Amino acid sequence: MVNRVMILGSINVDSIYQVTRFPQPGETIAVKQKSYAPGGKGANQAVAAARSGAKVSFVGAVGADNDGQEMVKTLAENNVDTSRIAVDPDNGTGSAVITVDENGQNDIMVYGGANQAMSVAQLSNLEQELAGTDFIVAQLETPQEVTLAAFKLARQQNVITILNPAPATELLPELLEYTDIIIPNETESSLLTGISVNDEPSMLQNAKFFKAHGIKNTIITLGEQGVFYVTADGHHGLVPAFKVNPVDTTAAGDTFIGALSSQLSPNLGNFESAITYAQRASSLAVQGMGAMPSIPLAEEVEKALG
Numbered sequence: 484m485v486n487r488v489m490i491l492g493s494i495n496v497d498s499i500y501q502v503t504r505f506p507q508p509g510e511t512i513a514v515k516q517k518s519y520a521p522g523g524k525g526a527n528q529a530v531a532a533a534r535s536g537a538k539v540s541f542v543g544a545v546g547a548d549n550d551g552q553e554m555v556k557t558l559a560e561n562n563v564d565t566s567r568i569a570v571d572p573d574n575g576t577g578s579a580v581i582t583v584d585e586n587g588q589n590d591i592m593v594y595g596g597a598n599q600a601m602s603v604a605q606l607s608n609l610e611q612e613l614a615g616t617d618f619i620v621a622q623l624e625t626p627q628e629v630t631l632a633a634f635k636l637a638r639q640q641n642v643i644t645i646l647n648p649a650p651a652t653e654l655l656p657e658l659l660e661y662t663d664i665i666i667p668n669e670t671e672s673s674l675l676t677g678i679s680v681n682d683e684p685s686m687l688q689n690a691k692f693f694k695a696h697g698i699k700n701t702i703i704t705l706g707e708q709g710v711f712y713v714t715a716d717g718h719h720g721l722v723p724a725f726k727v728n729p730v731d732t733t734a735a736g737d738t739f740i741g742a743l744s745s746q747l748s749p750n751l752g753n754f755e756s757a758i759t760y761a762q763r764a765s766s767l768a769v770q771g772m773g774a775m776p777s778i779p780l781a782e783e784v785e786k787a788l789g
């Protein structure tokens with residue numbers, strides 16, 4: 484069965500600056516190489532899901548500019564249904580400035596533009612499309628009010644809602660109630676719960692916090708340490724990461740989430756195997772430069788899984 488995934492999220496054009504090390508405040512340093520790549524957490528997750536075989540639709544916005552046209556074209560070329568991407572006449576297409584150091588670590592600054600100007604009006608008749616959808620996935624680069632409205636419609640249609648609370652910020656309390664699966668990294672999880680993530684008991688405490696606020700399933704991504712999950716029935720485990728030498732960790736989390744949404748059974752009965760697949764996809768993505776260009780196809784992930 485092919486999963487049907489709707490992504491509600493951001494679309495950015497990324498400017499990537501490769502440096503030896505990050506500058507100190509007030510310091511000027513030389514850039515070794517500069518490049519551009521399609522990105523945005525929403526767009527990256529959509530492409531990751533589509534390249535892993537899901538049927539993907541996208542709800543988002545771009546500006547009435549060349550970047551917007553190119554981004555919609557790129558998503559369509561990756562088999563993402565772009566019919567729900569609005570063209571905003573008043574705000575430019577989102578963009579990001581990404582600095583990548585020699586260890587593959589990054590710093591990201593994002594200009595929201597059309598992403599942040601999205602409104603609930605864009606969701607008219609969305610319930611019809613949701614009716615044939617297994618998962619809806621959102622992040623925090625688009626307004627939370629829009630995500631909340633979409634998640635409410637999704638609940639009515641029994642669509643499973645997945646929230647990636649990135650970049651971390653204070654959440655609308657109601658958004659937690661309408662989230663079925665939350666996927667933060669360890670920093671985002673700690674910021675949301677106030678409980679630092681450092682060992683299994685602390686991760687279980689984080690999941691307990693989310694459960695008390697209405698979220699039954701928690702998946703915390705831990706970078707090189709792997710992924711910790713707790714399911715609705717309390718089953719939990721740590722799935723170790725694949726060891727690789729990263730070139731650029733941009734979109735590692737996005738690749739994980741998109742790939743996961745393509746593999747997770749809609750009855751949520753295969754957390755561990757879906758997480759293993761998604762971690763393998765993410766481990767391949769960090770071995771290439773740029774967000775979207777490095778996201779692997781299903782056959783590449785399967786070959787790497789052996």
Ligand code: RIB
Pocket residue numbers: 493495496497521522523524527578579591593624733734735737774775
């Ligand atoms: O998660 C990586 C993404 O964050 C980049 O592509 C950038 O656009 C920002 O949204």
